[in-house]
Amino acid sequence: MKRPLIEVRDLRFRYGGGEAALNGVSFRLDEGESVALFGPNGSGKTTFVLHLNGLLQGEGSVEVCGLPVERRNLSAIRRKIGLVFQDSESQLFMPTVLEDVAFGPINRGLSRPEALDRAMAALRTVGMDAAAGRAPYHLSAGEQKKAAIAGILATGPEILVLDEPTTFLDPPGQRALAELLAALPQAKIVVTHNIPFALALCPRAVFFQEGVIVAEGPTAEVVARFRWNFDSAPAKSLR
Amino acid sequence: MHHIVLERWSRGASALHARDPRAKIVPLLVFLTALATARRALPEFSAVLFLLLCAALLGARIPLLAALARAALVLPFAAVFAAVCWLSGDPARGVAVALKSYLSALAVLTLVATTPLPALLRGLEAMRVPLFLLTVAQFLYRYLFVISEEAQHMSKAAAARGAPVRPMASSGARFRAAAGALAVLFARSYGRARDVHRAMLARGFTGRLPTLYDLRFRPADAAFAALASLAPLAARLAVERIG
Structure with a gap:
């Protein structure tokens, strides 16, 4: 039996006393798996992934590689999970692309030459090595996304969590990203509305609705069940 | 996105940009101290310092007028204190406050416009700033x-969405x-x-x-720091002797 990399049990969370954003989510990710997270806007997908490395903390239990997500383990857990945010502009905060990509490795205690080597290797992986000396805010949205992914790859995580990774990417860019991610050995969680991308990358999918997972299974089946394709007639009920 | 101009300026490639940040921080401190403690012949001393800063900005290929205008941002704040001095019957002190504030801002701006902030912070860290x-x-x-x-x-x-290009007529609106x-x-x-x-x-x-940023303090940095620190001191001695 495969080792669970992530195990979430009955996770509940509400923002600032408002309505519940997560209402009892249970989830498991095994070694080497790639799972797509589907669901309507506001159904709790992003809130859920922010719990995986302790950026948000709700009730219930979240374990990453056997470590409970709690304050004393956050440093170790954040080494294991690489989170690519939906908004790449927020993720790139250093003055140059190279410095930004090297931010994670330096924080993990690598020497500057090692961090630079690691950063350049990650930039080469995403085809952005020529942009190493540029300011992140001079990049196109697609380039920013690639630089953000390089920033995560440079940290050498065991698990990749990508929140809407194809936003701002043109179709060839989406295809190239799917190929790039498919070639990476890490387990992956992909929050997306992009069905072809999810089908190409993730054999399994879960469907969020109103803060709970209402279905999970092979990606094509989940898509068909919820008529989650652009060209499908909408389902009368999502449940 | 159009970004803060200073960030763009600081990424220039002049000889001043190439100096180790510490070689610029030390002269700045000397400059500020010499200016803050000046009493005699202040207008003349200020004029010399102003010319020195203009020369540094031109040498660093920073747009001079734009830099002078940005340093003037401190003037509204300085003007309040200058006005208080003026109203209390000490106009000379009011002028001194305005002059010193503007020149101090211009000197700091010269440093920031020729040193990328990460390098500047690294220099300050090396100088044991908390x-x-x-x-x-x-x-x-x-x-x-x-x-x-x-x-x-x-x-x-x-x-x-059609916001007016010109300011709205009513100041209240x-x-x-x-x-x-x-x-x-x-x-x-x-x-x-x-x-x-x-x-x-x-x-x-x-x-x-x-x-x-790996800091490397080369002989050229030491020479620059010495010269740039001596310049305001020499200027002050000279104008005070002449005055």
Whole structure:
């Protein structure tokens, strides 16, 4: 039996006393798996992934590689999970692309030459090595996304969590990203509305609705069940 | 996105840009001390310092008029203190406050416009400035960009929906519109700042911003630091002797 990399049990969370954003989510990710997270806007997908490395903390239990997500383990857990945010502009905060990509490795205690080597290797992986000396805010949205992914790859995580990774990417860019991610050995969680991308990358999918997972299974089946394709007639009920 | 001009200036390639940040910080401190403690022949001394700073800015290929205008941003604040001195019957002190404030701002701007902030902070760290202060400075810097970006997004969105290009006729309406926009700007900036912070935490940020700048204090830096420190002192001695 495969080792669970992530195990979430009955996770509940509400923002600032408002309505519940997560209402009892249970989830498991095994070694080497790639799972797509589907669901309507506001159904709790992003809130859920922010719990995986302790950026948000709700009730219930979240374990990453056997470590409970709690304050004393956050440093170790954040080494294991690489989170690519939906908004790449927020993720790139250093003055140059190279410095930004090297931010994670330096924080993990690598020497500057090692961090630079690691950063350049990650930039080469995403085809952005020529942009190493540029300011992140001079990049196109697609380039920013690639630089953000390089920033995560440079940290050498065991698990990749990508929140809407194809936003701002043109179709060839989406295809190239799917190929790039498919070639990476890490387990992956992909929050997306992009069905072809999810089908190409993730054999399994879960469907969020109103803060709970209402279905999970092979990606094509989940898509068909919820008529989650652009060209499908909408389902009368999502449940 | 159009970004803070200083950031662009600081990435220049002049001889002044190439100096180790410490070789510029030390002369700045000497400059500020010489200026702050000057009493005699202040207008003449100020004129010489002004020329020195202009020469440095031109040598660094910084647009001079734009730099002079940016340094003038301190004048409204200095003017309040100058006005108080003037009203209390000491106009000379009022002039001195305005002169010293402007020249100090111009000197700091010259440093910041020729030194990328990460390098400047690394230099200050090497000079044993408390890390806490430096981290606050770097966050402040990063979040200035956040506010600037959000303001530009909002301005474009307003223009795209037909916001008047010219100022509205009624000053009351203008004030209300500006106040509303400012409130939204801060709310949006807060959200962006939170996202930036989360992204930093997710990549192992523990309170210290790493930098790739390796400081190397070469003989040329030592020579520059010595000359640039001596210049304001020599100028002060000269004008005081002549005066």
